Amino acid sequence: MNEQQQMIAEMADDLFADLSARKTSDSSWEAIESVGLPSLMVDADRGGFGGNWCDAVIVFRLAGYRALALPVVEATIAAALADGAFDGRGTIAPAAEGTLAGDRFDGTITGAAWAEGAAYVVAPAPGGGSMILDMAQASIGGAANIAGEPRANLAFQGATARRLPADIFALGALARAAQIAGALDASLAMSVAYVNERKQFGRPLAKFQAVQQSLATFACEAAAANCAALGAAQAQGRGDGDYAIAAAKLRANRAVGVGTALAHQVHGAIGFTHEYPLHPLTRRLWAWRSEFGGDSHWSGVLGDRICARGADQFWADLTAVTD
């Protein structure tokens, strides 16, 4: 991390830790806005931080680490894409169905995060690319993911939409990979602390080799998710994130299975209670594994791409994305 990233990370982590410890309210979002976090990737000449994807991934990871129940990730991406065209908080969604004729959209957007109170939404456009719409035109059908994070379906009729070249589905996947990395690190930290404290058979669980080996496995998975998320952010920053984002979301998704299973296993029954703070992390991990593309989606995308190029291009293509 460079100096500026260190600064952003400290600021965001303090704020997220503080906000997560309290019950969220309207004033919580104001606290996020007041430090300007959602304009992290907005150009400096528009009053933003002018940050890049690596900066953003640091913040997104911390939002995951703190299981932050606020749409800072979605608002930051939306603001970067809106480029000053809207005021207020924006959000993003992974899917849309319907028709986009000229600048008129008829159809539904599904899975929009924290749609209630959002001023605008960025979603995939039918036929490719993305589109951005004013939320005043939407009728909102509320729902939530399995972690209780708001996810809504939005119906539009003859709504005005502006096309964007960005691939919001991929950008959402990159963000979820970073959140997964953070939430895995947090569940690992909680697990390590727990097994050092809890005693059975007259000694801390941490002293049992089976427990040690489980958590070592977990640590490797968390490490892989972290490296994948940062690597994808770097690739996106270089202007070619397609391959890396597919690989990163897929790798992060795979870490979810191992990580959540081991976190719960070493916690025993206490980790299965509503009161204990493990489930805000693990339930989010299970939800995020599906959002913006599950394993079958991204392995298909990557597999197709590689097979289309052929065996002898496999390694050359893999290295070309970083050279």
Added chain:
Amino acid sequence: MQTFVPESITWPDTAPALRAQVRALVAAHVDRGDPRRLANSWAVPDPRFSRALGAAGLIGMTWPQSYGGHERSPLERYVVLEELLAAGAPVGAHWIADRQTGALLIRYGTEEARERWVPGMARGEIYACIGLSEPNAGSDLASVRATARHDGDDWILDGQKVWTTNAHHAHVMIALMRTEEGSERNAGLSQFLVPMDAPGVSIRPIIDLTGGHDFNEVFFDGVRLPANALVGVEGDGWRQVTAELSLERSGPERYLSSTALLIELIRRAGAHPDTAVRALIGRLAAETWTLRLMSASIAVKIARGEDPALEATMVKDLGNSFEQAIPELVQAAVEVDPAGPEPLGLVLGHLLQLSPSFSLRGGTREILKGIIARGLGLR
């Protein structure tokens, strides 16, 4: 908690040129007739290829020019290594000398030993083997019992090493010996440079389960060596050995051993694979992509002068598990005879048999996880 701090890797500007250079060398020198030789290729010795690499300046890349090295950056070296392994090049003859022995001699060796051995290593002509394991010292390496004792100005070596890869091709061994009589565990150990043709050194092949001859037993029977055979400081052997571990454990050879099989799988899949094979290829590619960043992150940290021992251990554990899982996953996904004659089958059959060794050599999975657990504060 963040146990692995990923690096924003800046690949060298010279990387594309180095890749092109390696690919041309491989195209000119490597016989692709038997696809099995492309798998786990850092265990496949080919002195002719090693000499060609040496002549091209691609061995000892980071060593000082005064010892025949080329003073390139660690990441430039990394690029060359990953290209060689991904291409299945037979780099087994010089691999150990290039990875650790040359650097060890430059760091701890006497001036005489450096001048005697290192330039030949850089030329791809002098090869090395690692004498750590003994019949009663495997994971518990501190149980080493082979001895070296003073006799006037000389040293006399007695005892046995085992599982010594390439002892039969190597010119020198770096051996970990007990130098203090009655010392226990990791105290009283020292490293020695043993010429394999020294009187009293004998080698007995051990045939592995595939029928191959890679590793050996090595016996020392009153082997007399001059004072300067000691590498580094007497009694400091344990510290010197463990200091090499980050480099040994995190290189691209720790995750690329089964890449030849992935490449054959892609070839067999063609442009329109079925869903299961396509998904498997995507998954293995994602894992390869991630491990590459992790492994290169370690190279960056080492280049900065850090010793990322914990992170390097994670790379080896994840990497070995990955390269070990590939054969089984491929066998489950495609109907192919692992006895051949299809290339995919041949490589599969070969790796099914070899892959159990991936999580043994260089420190077993359980030992690695123990090290990681200590890093997590569990022991």
